[in-house]
Amino acid sequence: MTDPGRPPRDSGGRSGERGSVPRSILPGALAVHADASGEDGRVGGPVRRTARDWAVDALAFAWAVGIWAVLVSRLDTYDYLPDWLVALDAPLGAVACIALWWRRRFPLLLALIMVPVGALTNSGSGAGIVIILNLALRVPWQRSLPVLCAMIAAVAPYVLIYSVPYEGGWAAAVFVLAYFLVFFAWGSALRARRLLVLKLREDADRERTEHARRLAESRRAERTAIAREMHDVLAHRISLLSVHAGALAYRTRKSEAGSGAQLSGAEIAESAQVIRDNAHQALNELRDVLYVLRTDTDSGEPAPPQPDMADLLGLVDEARAAGQTVDYGAEVDSASEPPRPQLQRTAYRVVQEGLTNARKHAPGSPVKVRVYAGSPREEVTVEVSNPLPAGVAESEIPGAGAGLTGLHERVELDGGTLRHGSVDGTFTLSARLPWHSPPGR
Template sequence: MSGGFRRRSPTLDDMTETAAGVSGRFTRPQRWLLPGDLLTDPADAAPGGTARRPRRTPRDWAVDLTVFGWSLLMWLLMVFVLLPEMSHVPHWLLAIDPPLGLISCFALWFRRRHPFALALFMAPVGALSASAFGALGAVILSMALRLPTRRALAVIVLYTVLAIPYFIWISLPDEQAGWGDVVFVIGYLFIFYAWGTATRARRQLVQRLRQDAGRERAEHARRLADARRAEREAIAREMHDVLAHRISLLSVHAGALAYRTGRSAGGTAKPLTETEVSESAQVIRDNAHQALEELREVLTVLRGTEAGALTEGGGRPQPRIAEIGDLVAEAVRAGQRVTLDRKYAEGAAEGLRDQVQRTVYRVVQEGLTNARKHAPGAPITVSLVGAPGQGLTVRIRNPLPVSKAGAHIPGAGAGLAGLEERVVLDGGTLQHGTTGGAFELVAKLPWPVA
């Protein structure tokens, strides 16, 4: 590291952890403030295939106690204030009215788990008991909240048909009050039904929003995984393109030195002079230093530095088309026979995007590296043909080796795959294979009109 400590740029993992922390702080629900229906995903099911029943939250207990207290208060008002004034109602009906109303109040504790059964139970009770008036409203609200719409509408119509005759009957002594009671009862029933329907619609909206948020989180996690994979692939691609070429040069020089030293030791060749050994060691050292320098440049690019810009430590710009001549000269010095043929206007290629120029350089570099590994000593032809508006074609061709015997430089076997990904990202195509006893690597890249 040069220049002391530098401020570290935020990585993908840092941003992921930050997003997770923010999500955890601001989206985690306060369970005791929400109804149990919203804390249970309807998509979740028990192992038997049935939906799990939501557990009551502190809010649910508070609501249930309030509803029970309100219905009990209405029962007391009916029993001790209104029923004694109904002298025209038969005594048997007045006798069963309070017990039915009280049973209805306690039956409200089952409205969450058995809404339909409780609604059917309250149909005849509501037709015979005026003291069940408060509990009836709570049952209607719970029914509209938890039952399907058609079933709830059928039950509310049944309630209306059964309840209207009773209220007309108890209001017979007052002819004008009869119709007023009918309108009041219908309004009472449908107000609670509308209340429950509105609450149900709001909860369904919240559930859909939760599901959308869950899908968005899953999609976000998938995008993060794709980004991590793409980042790893980019690192592997850059590492291979840069280091495979440089290490293969090191292998060639070190192999030549070992070969000459071995022959000298066997007496079949003159011993190497100190100057030759020093020069060979110097070449190997220079290539090792160059490999480290190019590795640093790759890491600079991966950290987000724009292509072509100087690194913070004063390194070289990223490779461009103009440096292909130096690349070929370096390969020639390593013992390869390379012919470079450029067929485009002088200086026109400098107008290409930096990313495309770096890709062209990497294609030539990979072609020379593969020829050095698999066809040592074979002549290589590198041709670059193109023009603005027509595209740029890079072709590396070398004859197939006559014999596979001899030293073989190992490789990762992923160079062409990574190179193809690189070319495709720049909008081009890559082809490779044997034709006419020679191996060809052909890359076609876009070259737009300036």
């Protein structure tokens, strides 16, 4: 909650300003951007006065004192008034003028005090104008309207006994009634406008907060998508590099120890070429991902081709070339209606992640890959399974489970479900993807 006695800081970190408007020229209730009704029901509650407030208070006091001085100078002309009423008029009017300095802090109390004072004095008319306007401005109408009625009722005897017979007839009565109603309506209009400004500011602050929240969520989603794409592209390729480099290092150590055949130059060159090709492929795939992330989708520029189910055989061949035993089978009838591109890309990533995990956590185990349509034109099932190694296998390739987390997010975004776990010594990664795009996607 905003401290009503302290000006807030705007988005630029500057105190005492709201946007480009200096705090000094705003009303105190708007300057602090307080709640639309304070704890005691007044607009903004008790606040520290701004330079504008001090100027307005000084002008209101000068106005009230000026009216008081003019009317006091004419008291001797009111020969139809009782002497006690004439004697009370000037001091009561002066008290009303001085009380204006507390009108912001105690608007309701000041108006209640003005009920008997207004019934006994003419010289307090200038102060009464300010007090009535201030009442309507700072107190809700449910409480200010009864006080206004009390003021009118209290002054009615004076009007009927003295004003109508001696001060202009019923026109004087109409003037007194208008005196109360006009300034009360003016204060009510100012209050409505001030509440509207506060409401608009609250809405703007709420919208800024919501925008910041949406922006943070968007950035978080973008970071997640980038991390997922990077992992899917690089984890598979880097794991292949690790396998080939590990095999080359293992055979080299064996050859140097004399327990294995010495590597020929051709074999070393072939292994180095495989490592180099995979490194180049990793760079190319990374470049494609970065291109997609950096390219404006509305620019009309063609995006680089994304992997699909037709590339699964090449993916399996790469795994086999790295030494994995892969049993691959696909049963998807796509002659009449090929699966949508997003489904094919997700299926490719599921197989890619499954092969990578098997290579990392179950090296040497045979891998079974199956892609088939469980229900024609309804869903495609992708399964990658491999026997678990005996005991606890220590992976030489570091991993934190981020691949399965990202894959789970990818499959859910595509409207599918992903399951993984081990049963009877076999680890299975299974994804079920809808043939057609889910509603709303």
